[in-house]
Amino acid sequence: MKKIPAGLLLLLCTTCSSLALAADLPAPDGTPTALSDIIVIGTTPLPGANVPLDKLPASATTLSADDFAHSHSISILDAMAQRVPGLSLSDSQGNALFQDLHFHGFTVSPLQGTSQGIAVYQNGVRLNEAFGDTVNWDLAPEVAINRLTLATNNPAYGLNALGGAVTLEMKNGFTFQGTSAELLGGSNGRVQGSAEFGYQSGNFSLYLAGEAARDDGWRKQSASDVERFYADAGWRGEGAELHLIAAAARSSLGVVGPTPLEMIQADETAVYTWPQTTKNDSGMLALNGKVDIAAGWAVQGNVYGRHFGQKHVDGNDSNFERCSARSSYGGKLCLEDDAFGTPAGGKTTAFRNQFVITDLAGHTFAYNNDATYGTLDRTATDTTGVGGSLQLTGDRPLLRLGNRFVAGGSIDHSDIRFTATSTLGVINPDLSVTTQGGDADEVAGAGLIIRTLGNLGYAPVWLSGTTDFYGAYVTDTLDLTPALSLTAGLRLNVADISMRDRGGSAPELNSDNRYTHLNPQAGLTYRLGDGVSVYGGYSQSNRAPTPLELDCADPLRPCLLENSLVADPPLRQVVAETYEAGIRGVQGVASGRLDWTVGLFRTDSDHDILALASTIQGRGYYTNVPSTRRQGVDAGLTYARESWQVYLNYSFVDATYQFDGVLASPNNPSAADDGTITVHSGARMPGIPRHQVKLGGDLVVTDAWSVGGAVQYYGSQYLVGDDANQNSPLTPYWTMNLRTSYQVLPNIQFIGGINNLFDRRYASYGTYFEVSGASDILGRTLSDARTLTLGAPRTFYGGVKVTF
Secondary structure, three states: OOOOOHHHHHHHHHHHHHHOOOOOOOOOOOOOOOOOOOOEEEOOOOOOOEEEHHHOOOOEEEEEHHHHHHHOOOOHHHHHHHHOOOEEEEOOOOOOOOOEEEEOOEEEOOOOOOOOOOEEEEOOEEOOOOOOOOOOHHHOOHHHEEEEEEEOOOHHHOOOOOOOEEEEEEOOOOOOOEEEEEEEEEHHHEEEEEEEEEEEEOOEEEEEEEEEEEEOOOOOOOOEEEEEEEEEEEEEEOOEEEEEEEEEEEEEEEOOOOEEHHHHHHOOOOOOOEOEEEEEEEEEEEEEEEEEEEOOEEEEEEEEEEEEEEEEEEEEEOOEEEOOOOOOOOOEEEEOOHHHOOOOOOOOHHHHHOOEEEEOOOOEOEOOOOOOEEEEEEEEEEEEEEEEEEEEEEOOOEOOEOEEEEEEEEEEEEEEEEEEEEEEEEEOOOOEEEOOOHHHHHOOOOOOEEEEOOOOOOOOEEEEEEEEEEEEEEEEEEEOOOOEEEEEEEEEEEEEEEEEEOOOOOHHHOEEEEEEEEEEEEEEEEEEEOOEEEEEEEEEEEEOOOHHHHOOOOOOOOEEOOOOOOOOOOOOOEEEEEEEEEEEEEEEEOOEEEEEEEEEEEEEEEEEEEEEEOOOOOEEEEEEEEEEEEEEEEEEEEEEOOOEEEEEEEEEEEEEEOOOEEEEOOOOOOOOOOOEEEEOOOOEOOOOOOEEEEEEEEEEOOOOEEEEEEEEEEOOEOOOOOOOOOOOOEOOEEEEEEEEEEEEEOOEEEEEEEEOOOOOOOEEEEEEOOHHHHHHHHOOOOOOOEEEEEOOOOEEEEEEEEEO
């Protein structure tokens, strides 16, 4: 284990000391000080199934609307990274709105191709997209979030809840009244604004929120635009409540990805081949309601319709060569066949012919020795979903014992249309990929959609599909004694996934798949007194392979992992077993409130699905591996007094493979000649920092002026593709953010802040690339196969907030 730098330790101690100097100043807004405040946690996707935290046999973290407001960010990920123990971010795409979230070694990401291990819900509606289980954080309306909960060890959250579930409880006119608007500007052309309005009149309420942002990005070609809208019209009567919800969002993101290390050393803003853009749009209409049906019994439910669309453009280098004279297409343009080995009968003419490049009509192209070939790879995903949930809750005694009973079910149906194509082009000196004009006009076939004759590597896809997810669950928390509570439950998941080739040329893509699993849950909590309780629990959870994974699992037919699909062997579903135990408490200390927790966790997964790289640039495939383990400890405390509050969290996350085997990693400099690496049981999974420390707080200096800050430290992590742990990991890093606000008038507040105060240079993501191909494109020899995404340098922001 590497030691935390002495400078960081000094900074942590200084921060704590400064916060402790203001014990007698007025309280910050939203600071909880009353010990009588009881934290309740939802235990199902639908609101209404709540239990006190000291009766929950699992860990849970909640963030309030104030936590998001203090971050002054356009992404909900920033507040989560600052406050949630065991949670880290990695910027695989070079855009703060498109980051991967890792929690306890599991990932939820907007990037198709990532193995998704966390479920996400908004007011009971599942946000994991049907095609790849992705979650598009850029579309989440941050200003409208009332509370976020990240809970673990609970199968009631359905598919993908291997590492836990994130639930977003949104604001409405009953929970928020008034008008608020905020306008910010900052470094790199950042401009963002938000506004919200809440109103209640008797039994009726209305809530409206909107936000928009533009950021040019600190790297080249990394500009972002995002717009979001959220509305809730509510009615509340005696024993009943109803909400009609509408939401819409769209974004345009420069997702420039990692850059070769030797390019970064010359220019930190450099990008390797572009354009790389993602455009998202979504719309949702939902009806949520609840009604009391008898004393102690209530029914909650929702119905929804939702649309999601995504268009991705990715300029890539290529693996093209002159066709062999021993093929039928000597002198034509071919895909390199080295990645496909030598078949038993040798490289026959028929084998070589598979790799010739053609257009959709079958025309071949002469090879141009002077061209630097590239491709513009495009994907388009269009998903329309409808569904609903129904839930019964009751808190009537059972055998004179306190009891909380929940039973429910859900149906989610989605229609999917997916298109993926590659267009032939050239790579220009500025590393842009173009398909017409300039050098592209000198290249035969430029501007045409291409494929290989054997549909290997390059194969356009026009796919349609449906997914039907069914869930039924029951859970019960019984108070065996005034101090001891028992929780037990079951959830049945059924996933039907069907896919059909729309292009008519790939009938092998047609498939029908069904996955089912029954997941149990059991746990105990015991209240020791004085606000202290202990807990322990066990559960199972599962996730079904996504349509993308199902159609890209053949190493001999690798896919562009945002693009082409091919038929392949079926994948098995992932099944995880989680064990948790811990102790937590709430106490009054020195006229303040202390919340603290220490928890242990272990999740053993069978048949985890990994995305592995191919020797063909930018391509890969999926495979099951026998078993993995994610285990560790979370420890945290929050202390609040009338004038200040401080939090400190530490997490140890040990994510490892539990098998001996061979995996493909052809760009890894330590790989064998056949492009494989040998993984041994106990090897750390890449991309997951083992150690995390998070410190932050807020201080009211005067009645009008307040300051706050947050420090985050992340330990080393292995680069993606180094599953055997043969190379040096990424260097540990830490950053510090500061913020301040000044209330100039009762309804006008100036705000400002500095992110990455000490301008720390670090990488949160790294992987490997093909050095020889990049050397040819750049016209100079590269020797380091590492390609990294650097964190943003020091940035500033300032603005004004108006409330009525």
